[in-house]
Structure formats: structure tokens, C-alpha cells
Amino acid sequence: MALKIEMLRGFATVARSGNLSDAAQTLGRTPSAVSMMLKQLETHLGEPLFETDRKSKLTALGTFVLEQAERELQQFDNTVKAIEGFAKATHGHVRIATVPSVAGTIIPQVFSRHINDYGNVDIELRDMDSSSILHELDRDRIDIGIATMGQQNVGLNSQHLLSDTFGVICAPTHALAQETGPVTWEALDNERLIANSLSAGISAEPSILLHEKALLSAHNLTSIMGMVHANIGVTILPEMAVRASNSAGLIFRPLAEPHAKREIHLLRRADSTLSPAARLLERHILEIAAEISQDTLMGMSS
Structure with missing residues (x-):
């Protein structure tokens, strides 16, 4: 007969309770069923686990088995908890x-x-x-x-x-900030563009030409926004990128290009x-x- 985890749990519960009736109530089983389980365990081990039938005092073997059983039960319960938690996404x-x-x-x-x-x-x-x-x-x-x-x-x-619309970002004192509505590519022809890896991904031909002649480029949003704050030039960024950056006080105007997303x-x-x-x-x-x-x-x- 192979030892089962529930046999160890039953024995440990009886050992902690000191009697069969309380242990049976804790385990949700009848006292006779718990007694039979203990006899099966003792028969397998070949030695008694308790000094008397009252189950109030452990033998030397019982003390050792209890120590090992509680350690194994704790590990088993933690494993079950982890498995169930993983399955339930906790x-x-x-x-x-x-x-x-x-x-x-x-x-x-x-x-x-x-x-x-x-x-x-x-x-x-x-x-x-x-x-x-x-x-x-x-x-x-x-x-x-x-x-x-x-x-x-x-x-x-x-x-x-989601779709994230590109727009022009400029300082509040910039000429583009004095107007409203979408910005056309033509309106950016004579502007100093601070290019970046996001704006360089716009496939529209005017955008490609604009980026080819850009002399300033930056990849860090903090650097880009710092230069725009200083009114060194304008940049083109998706709206969410602007929101997530240090953009307080800057002006965002969407591009007129409908595919600039x-x-x-x-x-x-x-x-x-x-x-x-x-x-x-x-x-x-x-x-x-x-x-x-x-x-x-x-x-x-x-």
C-alpha cells in the first residue's frame, strides 16, 4: 500500500486533536473511518503511532511521522494554493x-x-x-x-x-500656435523640424521630403519636448505620445493628412x-x- 497525502493529513489531525471524535469532525468523516485509516497507516509502517487507544500520546515513531507529515502537508497545501491561484489568475x-x-x-x-x-x-x-x-x-x-x-x-x-493621430507640437509663442484647425504639409515647408523616430514612420510623400531636409533629430521625448519648449523648432508626434510626455504648455494641432496615424x-x-x-x-x-x-x-x- 502506498502512503497517501490524506492518510498523513488524517493522522496529523488526530495527533493535534488528541482524540478521534474531534479529528473526525475537523476532517468531515466518521470516527470509524478515521480509525480505520489510522490502522491502515500503522499496518503499513509496522509500528503503532499512539501509546494508547485514546490517541492522546504519540510513540517515538508517531512524533517523527507527525513532524514529517506536517512539513509535507504544508508544502502540499502551498503547492495546491499556487496551482489554483495560477488557474484563477491570482x-x-x-x-x-x-x-x-x-x-x-x-x-x-x-x-x-x-x-x-x-x-x-x-x-x-x-x-x-x-x-x-x-x-x-x-x-x-x-x-x-x-x-x-x-x-x-x-x-x-x-x-x-487603437489609432493614434499625429499632430504638430509647437511652443505657445510659435506662429503655428496662433491659428486653429489641422496643419497642412505646406504649412511646415519653412519650419525647422525636430525629427524623431515616430514621425519618420509617416509614409506620406510630403512627410518623407520634410524629414529628408531636417537638420535636427532626437529620439528621447524629454529632449524633443525640451527643444520645442525652447521654441527651437516644431515636431510631429502621435497625440498619446504627447500626452505621456512633458508637454504642459505646448500646443498640439492635428495634421490635415488623414492617413497620418x-x-x-x-x-x-x-x-x-x-x-x-x-x-x-x-x-x-x-x-x-x-x-x-x-x-x-x-x-x-x-
């Missing part, structure tokens, strides 16, 4: 990487509303550019990615998260299954993103 480890604009807008709203839903889930959040996110997904170093889709998207499952996707590897906790986080991100509309992201238009 335990686990989720690795997520997102573009900074989403890290500074959608993700805080997700955790503000749902942080108690994750219990003991270890969530690792990193912000990086889209190409780095795709690279991390390819290397299976993250579970969820939030990025702009690239040309190399083989092996990825994608859900469209950044499409952000929720990504994961097609050949892997997300954990319950990761699926829960994914669902919450989609819910928050669905609630966000472009006309409420920020009121920077003049």
Missing part, C-alpha cells in the same frame, strides 16, 4: 512591454481600476520602442507586447488596440498560450483602450 508572472505612450496612459488606468484583481501576480512592465518589442517577442522574452506592427510580423497574433496593436506569440493572469491583463488593456477616444486624450488644440 498568481503567476506576466511580462509585458509597451511603447512609452501606452505605458504612460492606458497601463496606469488598467492598474488603477483592476490592481486588486491580480492578487499575487508578479507583473514586469517595460517600455521600449516598437522594434525592440517585436524583437523581445521573437526571443520569447515577453508575454504581451503593445507596439506598432512592423513588416516582420510572422508568428504573431495581433489585435488592433499610428496603429497600435496588442501582440503575442502565435505558438504560445498565455497564462490566465496574462489573459486577464490582456482583457483589461483592451477594455480600457476601447474606452479611450481621440477627442478625450488631451485638450491641447488651440
Whole structure:
């Protein structure tokens, strides 16, 4: 007969209770059933576990078995708790990487509303550019990615998260800040453009020509906004990126180009299954993103 965890649990309960009736009540079984289980255990071991039939005093073997049983029961119960918690999304480890604009807008709203839903889930959040996110997904170093889709998207499952409109950002004293409405490419012909990796992704021909003659470029949003604040030039950024950066006091005017949008996707590897906790986080991100509309992201238009 092989020892079973419930035999150890029954013995430990009797040993702690000091009698069969109280132990049986705790275990939800009859005293006779508990007594039979103890006899099976003693028969298997070949030695008695209690000094008398009253079960109030342990033998030397009983003391040793109790010590080992309680240690094993604690480990077993912790394992069961961890397994059940993982299945219910209250335990686990989720690795997520997102573009900074989403890290500074959608993700805080997700955790503000749902942080108690994750219990003991270890969530690792990193912000990086889209190409780095795709690279991390390819290397299976993250579970969820939030990025702009690239040309190399083989092996990825994608859900469209939101469209982010590009606009011109300038200082409040700049000439463009004195007008309202969308800005045309022609209006930017004679402006000093502070190019960046996001604006360089706009495929419209006027944008390509504008970036080819740009003498200033920066990749860090803090540096970009600092130069715009100093009225060194203007830049072009998606609205969410502006909202997530140090943009207080700056003016945002949307581009007249209707296709100047950044499409952000929720990504994961097609050949892997997300954990319950990761699926829960994914669902919450989609819910928050669905609630966000472009006309409420920020009121920077003049």
C-alpha cells in the first residue's frame, strides 16, 4: 500500500486533536473511518503511532511521522494554493512591454481600476520602442507586447488596440500656435523640424521630403519636448505620445493628412498560450483602450 497525502493529513489531525471524535469532525468523516485509516497507516509502517487507544500520546515513531507529515502537508497545501491561484489568475508572472505612450496612459488606468484583481501576480512592465518589442517577442522574452506592427510580423497574433493621430507640437509663442484647425504639409515647408523616430514612420510623400531636409533629430521625448519648449523648432508626434510626455504648455494641432496615424496593436506569440493572469491583463488593456477616444486624450488644440 502506498502512503497517501490524506492518510498523513488524517493522522496529523488526530495527533493535534488528541482524540478521534474531534479529528473526525475537523476532517468531515466518521470516527470509524478515521480509525480505520489510522490502522491502515500503522499496518503499513509496522509500528503503532499512539501509546494508547485514546490517541492522546504519540510513540517515538508517531512524533517523527507527525513532524514529517506536517512539513509535507504544508508544502502540499502551498503547492495546491499556487496551482489554483495560477488557474484563477491570482498568481503567476506576466511580462509585458509597451511603447512609452501606452505605458504612460492606458497601463496606469488598467492598474488603477483592476490592481486588486491580480492578487499575487508578479507583473514586469517595460517600455521600449516598437522594434525592440517585436524583437523581445521573437526571443520569447515577453508575454504581451503593445507596439506598432512592423513588416516582420510572422508568428504573431495581433489585435488592433487603437489609432493614434499625429499632430504638430509647437511652443505657445510659435506662429503655428496662433491659428486653429489641422496643419497642412505646406504649412511646415519653412519650419525647422525636430525629427524623431515616430514621425519618420509617416509614409506620406510630403512627410518623407520634410524629414529628408531636417537638420535636427532626437529620439528621447524629454529632449524633443525640451527643444520645442525652447521654441527651437516644431515636431510631429502621435497625440498619446504627447500626452505621456512633458508637454504642459505646448500646443498640439492635428495634421490635415488623414492617413497620418499610428496603429497600435496588442501582440503575442502565435505558438504560445498565455497564462490566465496574462489573459486577464490582456482583457483589461483592451477594455480600457476601447474606452479611450481621440477627442478625450488631451485638450491641447488651440
